[in-house]
Amino acid sequence: MKAFVVEKIEDKKFYCGVQDIEVPTLEENEVLIKATYSSLNYKDALSSVGNPGVTRVFPHVTGIDVAGIVEKSTSEKFKVGQKVLVTGYDLGMNTNGGHSEYVKVPASWVVTIPQGISDKEIMIYGTAGLTAALSVNELLNNGITSGEVLVTGATGGVGSIAVAILSKLGFSVTAISGKEDKIPFLKDLGAKEVILRADFDVENKRPMGSEKYDGVIDTVGGNILAEALKVVKYDGVVTCCGLTSSHELLTNVFPFILRGVRLIGIDSVECKIEKKIAAWEKLAGDFAIETLEELTTELSLDDVKEAYEKLLAGKAVGRYLVKL
Template identity: 85%
Template sequence: MKALVVEKVEEKKFHCGVKEVEIPTLEENEVLIKVSYSGLNYKDALSSIGNPGVTRVFPHITGVDLAGTIEKSSSEKFKEGEKVVVTGYDLGMNTNGGHSEYVKVPASWVVNIPVGISDKEIMTYGTAGLTAALSVNELLNNGITEGKILVTGATGGVGSIAVSILNKLGFEVTAISGKEDKIPFLKELGASEVILRNDFDIENKRPMGSEKYDGVIDTVGGNILAEALKIVKYDGVATCCGLTSSFQLNTNVFPFILRGVRLIGIDSVECKIEKKIKAWEKLANEFAIDTLENLTTEISLEEIKEAYDKLLQGKAVGRYLVKI
């Protein structure tokens, strides 16, 4: 079968390219999936350059999410021919991932694709869409059902889908982006206001600012999240799912103890399978957006390496969909 393989050439030097590899053999409680689509995520790009925080086992096939059809099953949970989606856990990290024609995974990682959505559509959402849905769910579940929401890293995969979902649900969305030329793109997705990153990412020594947003969906971390927390309204909610700006958070306790602000971490990797199932069902129904085609660039296995370069340089916009 064909796969996108990362190989270690020497210490701190890696090669990434498409090659022929053996179809994996099933063990107990595993399924073999014929992959139709996979996504492209920042974590995949880090894996492609041998980032030890993501991947330590080489040679390695990238791809932290996939959609396809059960080819073989050694589990009672799944039968041949079922349409399924897999995201998170160790997929694409130290377990071979979705950038290949066939993948074997534990049955416990697998979710049936909900009725009303195709394998292509669900993988257009992919890990980014799942993370966005989990983030929006946390706002709703914590009483944020209307008002103004700030979305950081808004031209990225998670951010762009979050903007679209929030707009569909009737929120007033302010987007933060470092890409001035993508302001029209963000407004097409539903942002009523766009703030350029350099105008927001300024360290402010004041412990708090004026109350402005009912909620925040943060995808970048660092000082941008720290500044966003200072302007969340009383009893507001901020979710955090990324670190492309920084993994550090230098903040103070005032927003939490004076305004009751809640900061909620979002993890789409190890979260319970029941939580993933509910999020996918919402993406197939009330969270379904009509801007998917605007968010997506479809590429082949052979085009992944070039896309990785864009992701690592911060030049990517929206979602990459990999047709296998």
């Protein structure tokens, strides 16, 4: 079968590209999926260059998402012909991932694709869409059901989907992006206002600013998250799911103890499967957005390497869909 494989040539030197490899064989309680679609994420790009925080087992197939049809199953939970998807867990990290024609996974990782959404659509969402849906759910579940929401890293996968979902739900969305030429793209997704990253990511020693946002969906971390916390309204909610700006957070306690701001971490990798299923059902229903095609670039396996270079250089916009 065809697969996108990363090989370790020597210490800190890696090669990646499309290869022919053997179709995996199943053990007990496993599922073999005939892949139809996958997607590209920043974590996949890190895996392609041998980032040890993501992947330590080589040769390795990238792809932390996959959707397709059950080809074989040694689990009573899944039957041949079912339409299924897998995101998160160890897929595409140290377990061969979704960028191959067939994918073997433990049955406990597999979710049936909900009614009302296709395998293509669910992979346009992918891990990014799942993370965005989990983030929006935390706002809603913690009382933020209307008002103004700030989305950071808004042209990325998670950010762009979050902007579109929030806009559909009636929120007034302000987007932060470092890409001035993508302001029309963000406005088309539903952003009411766009702030350039350079104007927001500034050194500011004030412990707090004026109250402005009811909620924040942060995808980048670092100083941008620290500054966002300072301008959240009383009893506001901030979710955090990324670190492309920085993994460090230099902040103070004032927003938390004077305004009751809540900071909630979002993990789409190991969260309970019931939580994932609920989020996928929302994406197939209340959260479904009409701009999926507008924020998607479709690729073949042969296009993946070039797309990884864009992701690592911070030049990617929206979602990359891989057709298998």
